[in-house]
Amino acid sequence: MITSNSCSLDVPYFHGYVETTMDALQLIYAARQGIIPRITRRLNHTERGVMIKSGAVFIFSVKESGIR
Template identity: 40%
Template sequence: MNKLFGYVQTYEEAILMVHASRLGYITPITQRLKVEERGNLRSGDIFVFVETDNGIKRWTDGKIWSPSKINGQFLLYKEVPRHLSKSAIKKRSLQKDQLVKLQKEIKEEDKLGLHKKTISIVHEDKTYHVIAYYRPIFSKETLINIPFFNRIDYSLRKYPELISDQFLMNEIKKKNFM
């Protein structure tokens, strides 16, 4: 499984993920997660995939999520435990005091439960998707604090031509790598 560990806080950090993928530092996901990989998702897991005609078009992880909320350029989701999902609650006929107890459980899950943050970024006719899982209480350490991403950020700011795929292809041709 090709994943990173950290927390994507800003749009700029998501862009760094895309450029790290483009430059070959991160290998994007090319197939859906296997059942055991879905079961092992945890706070801090970050995935990148490139949308293609014969590859992944839509991310699935087997979890139940709340409706999305927009936060800047990101979509945010909260995991809904199976026993608290709307369909599970409908199956049980609950008394009013049981509903109050369930609402307290749901609020507690919001603080401690897994969240998903997604963004789609189009660069040179390709759509890159960044998917990050986190628990709000552990979301302090951002990618820019990781030396690897700090160096990529520095390089892209110092040499903006690295952002162009055409520049990279020309450099590769000059060096006779092809």
């Protein structure tokens, strides 16, 4: 289903395919448990250009990161 990956820019993200709502809920649960990383801040311009691509999954908390 989903495999983990990190970019050399030191911002953790997940790489995979989220097919169902259950897949998304499992990712949220894993992030809350600390099993997979969460984004804690906005990506800068360079990071966005390199990291935002097909299969990149970013999990964040609005309260923690300020991202909306």
